[in-house]
Every structure is written in C-alpha cells, then in structure tokens.
Amino acid sequence: MTATTDSFLDIRELSKSYGDSLVLDRINLQLNRGAVVCLIGSSGSGKSTLLRTVNRLESVDSGMIFFDGQEITGHHVDENQLRKRIAMVFQSFNLFPHMTVLKNITLGPRVVHGKPTEEANQHALELLARFGLEGKAHVRPDQLSGGQQQRVAIVRALASEPDLLLLDEITSALDPELVGEVLNIIRELKDSGMTILMATHEMGFAREVSTKICFLDQGSILEEGPPEQLFGSPRQPRTQQFLQRITEAGRL
Numbered sequence: 001m002t003a004t005t006d007s008f009l010d011i012r013e014l015s016k017s018y019g020d021s022l023v024l025d026r027i028n029l030q031l032n033r034g035a036v037v038c039l040i041g042s043s044g045s046g047k048s049t050l051l052r053t054v055n056r057l058e059s060v061d062s063g064m065i066f067f068d069g070q071e072i073t074g075h076h077v078d079e080n081q082l083r084k085r086i087a088m089v090f091q092s093f094n095l096f097p098h099m100t101v102l103k104n105i106t107l108g109p110r111v112v113h114g115k116p117t118e119e120a121n122q123h124a125l126e127l128l129a130r131f132g133l134e135g136k137a138h139v140r141p142d143q144l145s146g147g148q149q150q151r152v153a154i155v156r157a158l159a160s161e162p163d164l165l166l167l168d169e170i171t172s173a174l175d176p177e178l179v180g181e182v183l184n185i186i187r188e189l190k191d192s193g194m195t196i197l198m199a200t201h202e203m204g205f206a207r208e209v210s211t212k213i214c215f216l217d218q219g220s221i222l223e224e225g226p227p228e229q230l231f232g233s234p235r236q237p238r239t240q241q242f243l244q245r246i247t248e249a250g251r252l
C-alpha cells in the first residue's frame, strides 16, 4: 500500500503487546527527511520496542509504518533490503568479537548486499577515516576503547548507506569522557542530512540536536514538540515530573 503522506517515515496507530502487557499504544509519529527526532521517557516506556518495530526486529499487532511512501509492516517486505536503508545501532555495540574492524564493517555490504570486497573495503576505510578511526581497520573490537567500539558500530551501520538511522541509547554503556566523541558523530551525521530517530537519556544533547522530541509514557507518545517547547514549557504533568527528576539528577 502507498501512503498518502509526504513524511519520510510515517508511523500510524501502531500497537504492540507482550502477552497481557500493552507496550506500544496507538503510536503516531512522522519524520521528514533530515529530521532528528529523540524519544525520551522512563525505563520501560517503549522506546526500544518502537525503534525495533521500524526495522522489523519486532512484529506489530496493529497499525502501520510507511517508509519513503511504502508500507513496511506487511508480510511481503524484503527485510534485507529494508535494513540496507534503515540501519540500527544498539547500546551494546554488538560487534563480532572474532572479526577485525574492517570485516565487521564490510560483512553486511559484502554478504547481504553483494558489494564487491574491494569496493566494500574502500568505502569502509573512507568511513573509518571520516570518524577518526584510521589505523583501526585491522584490529579486533577488544583492542578498542568503548567509545571507539561504538564509533565502529556506527560506521558499520553507515556502510550500507542507509537513509534512516535508528539509534538506541548508544551512549549509555560509555564512560562519561567517551560520550562526547560519539555525540560528535551524531552531530556530523545530522549536518550531512541524515534522518535520525533515536532513544536517548542525554537530555542536553537531545535539546541541542533534535528537530522534535517525543515523550513516551507507558507505550504512548504523551507529548511531542520542538525541544525548546518540550523542555521549556512541557504541558503534561507526567512530562513535567519526568523532566523534574532528570533535572534533579543533574542531567538537564
């Protein structure tokens, strides 16, 4: 089905339960090309689940997702093709420990997308250089710092030249001094026009880079808006409480 929408990503009335528990409750969310949208909210509010439905790591019970005009929630969708265009990066890096950085990055393009090795290597080396990882192509992940490993995971996601990047708390496992280098990459990707949907607890960063913030509460988007509005004058009591707690914890 083709959407009558101009949005690059258009999530409509999306719901999902695990057993008796409703985890996503009629989510509606639209992203234009080049948008950076942050999902914020308490632990368990459904941020990861929502991200995972967008590249079909999770099935949905009802509702639809349209990506670049095509419905991607149906059975007919080629998941390999979809994940070439919609890449996801996780909190825990998920690099293959027994493979070099270069192999980690080129595996998808070579094996899944049939890119010639030479070309895949060349592209990977360019991306590594762009993100300050030149010289790291032939080491294994355990020879890198956490921040470097996460940057490699981002490079791996970029290697398939995606149009949409899903980032799930990608700085949460990092020591504070390594967070900045990963956030710098996201800034650069935003400046280069990448469309990004991310879950984050880095409120200051969310405020700085986002075009829109969505506050999730018990599986619903309770409130959304531009960062200055959502952080500056939240309308819903639940949003106010959440931001109050974040502020008290010194994270805003």
Ligand SMILES: Nc1ncnc2c1ncn2[C@@H]1O[C@H](COP(=O)(O)OP(=O)(O)OP(=O)(O)O)[C@@H](O)[C@H]1O
Pocket: 018, 023, 041, 042, 043, 044, 045, 046, 047, 048, 049, 050, 199
């Ligand atoms: N595979 C699963 N089976 C059953 N319940 C699940 C599963 N995955 C997630 N849940 C439940 O779904 C709800 C939403 O989880 P989700 O991981 O999306 O939250 P989150 O907002 O990403 O939280 P956090 O900030 O802690 O990462 C939680 O109540 C969680 O326990």
Ligand SMILES: [Mg+2]
Pocket: 047, 048, 049, 168, 169, 199
């Ligand atoms: Mg999560």
